[in-house]
Amino acid sequence: MRRKVTLKQIAKELDVSISTVSKSLRDSPEISEDTRLKVQAFAKLYNYKPNNIALSLKNKKTKTIGIIIPEIVHHFFATVISGIEQVANECGYNVIVCLSDESFDKEVINMEMLANGSTDGFIMSLSKETQQKKDFHHLQEVINQGMPVVLFDRISNDILCDKVIIDDQLAAYEATNFLISKGLKKIALLTTVDYVSVGKLRTDGYLNVLHDHGIEVDESLIIRIEDTEHCDEKINELLENKSVDAILAVNELFAVTAIKLAMSKGIKIPEDLSVVAFTDGIISKYSTPTITTISQNGIKMGRKAAEMLIKRLELEDEEDEHYKTEIIETNLIIRESTKS
Amino acid sequence: MRRKVTLKQIAKELDVSISTVSKSLRDSPEISEDTRLKVQAFAKLYNYKPNNIALSLKNKKTKTIGIIIPEIVHHFFATVISGIEQVANECGYNVIVCLSDESFDKEVINMEMLANGSTDGFIMSLSKETQQKKDFHHLQEVINQGMPVVLFDRISNDILCDKVIIDDQLAAYEATNFLISKGLKKIALLTTVDYVSVGKLRTDGYLNVLHDHGIEVDESLIIRIEDTEHCDEKINELLENKSVDAILAVNELFAVTAIKLAMSKGIKIPEDLSVVAFTDGIISKYSTPTITTISQNGIKMGRKAAEMLIKRLELEDEEDEHYKTEIIETNLIIRESTKS
């Protein structure tokens, strides 16, 4: 077993100083060509590679980005990571991933863990619990220490930092508008509880468009689903007791569940019921019928977030304090679940 | 902006030595209660937390696990990461994720990057290209340096290290057997090219069971799909030219594609065609009809891999050299795509 070789060992072996070895390997003009080549040859032979930890300590830069997200077994979040990783890779950064599991405490612990030197900055999406508690001291702490943070998707206006989101409200507005344009009027909304920021915004968009079209809002058509546990139950109730001709769902899962339940009741899609969902994930593409969705380009979101973070990291000198919020455009991907 | 406080700063502020501060915070009996309490109070006030990088350098342990996988936008791999993260979290480890993108070069680069001190060990699944080239020098290198490696799912017998897999061959055997037990005979196989280890094993299992039942193998029923590009095309060809009554697919995507194409041709599922797929992912659960699958418990796989790696890390002293291969059990989840 050949352990990794260090500068010190090379220096000893060649009977020169550590400085000389270091300089030789960095092609310093201070060193004569003779020794430089000798050292380089030796280093190559022993496959010398500088130790990242030592470099991090010296440079006070880890070249590592901390990602904290609620969960990873989730198509959207996976695509975001993928996007982040692409950019990180291009720029010589690594990513270290932590999962909050939708728990406030875990989010805090992970953050404190990584903030103690492990990463140069953070890219994160808030856990449900954090959004509910509205307690962002851990983020503030980190930001105060001068570490850049970029929030995506599940953000909060109470935190001053860079952000990247889609225009949830506008997207919901447009999607609902699309349904209305097809002559549909009784449009139900399957959404989350209001403390989830994106759920709230999407609900607002839905409400606005109804208002703008002079359609009266029927509160009983708005189903707020807390956990996926009672998802079936609540949707069943809707389908049985109300006559709806369209559904806007804030995620794929709600949509596909609604479609399945509807079909089992003999309701034809899209003839009797049109369905549009947020998040253009794997389910929408492969379910039967395929589902019309609002694309939420995770890759692009991840890439943008990474670009913003790295830009801050490399420009560290004078902190702009001029935080930006980037909006990733969405578009409606029309598939089989909506009337044409 | 309050930067993180160090031992040195505390020492200076309290006019004691760095050693005293360090010892006080670690409750050393060498220090009088007076100063100990004083230091601790001060440290708490300034929210002192030891710097991970410095600790890593000193202890030569990073408490970090490197994960290298082909892609992350993939339900199975995401679940594995989730499993790894669970155990890592319980044991005070972090995970740093790199994607090879199925590229040999990227796999090598990522590995060398992380091997220079960034992680204590690796958990990985080989890229297609690596499996094709059969070039594992980067893994050997790392193993020779004394870093533990755990391979999962896409492994190679040429590498001596811990592994965790499912019994692909047995699972394929049993799944096919299940189809045969339903009286089905003309069973097609949708698989990958042979250099992908799991594809090969699953194919072997399929072949074995046919042989054991005295069913002649019809090579034209075995479709080897290289990339998802020509997936549709090849499956169409099969469905049109051959009369098949069952399909075994080595992944969900092939299965759902086949089902969609079949249904579009008026073939009824499962009446005319039964379909079983590997990988119990999100598609199988939500497609219509839902798909009978071989569960491939990624969470369990990830957990096991992490346990094996961490065990080696903590027992570092005498290297056992006694490498184990853990088999994660699979089971058939029967859904709507197969005759009952």
Added chain:
DNA sequence: AAACCTTTCGAAAACGTTTTCGTGTTGAAA
């Protein structure tokens, strides 16, 4: 021959810890 410049290298500090060892002070025992 003196002064000076170049070339080439090494010592040491710095990053933030932990830990070993040494040392000065105090009080008690001889």
Added chain:
DNA sequence: TTTCAACACGAAAACGTTTTCGAAAGGTTT
């Protein structure tokens, strides 16, 4: 009064780098 243990603390090394500065050696200019 001397000796010794206990106590409380500090200096320094170590982990592996990079970089600044100083210095020796040699050569060139006056």
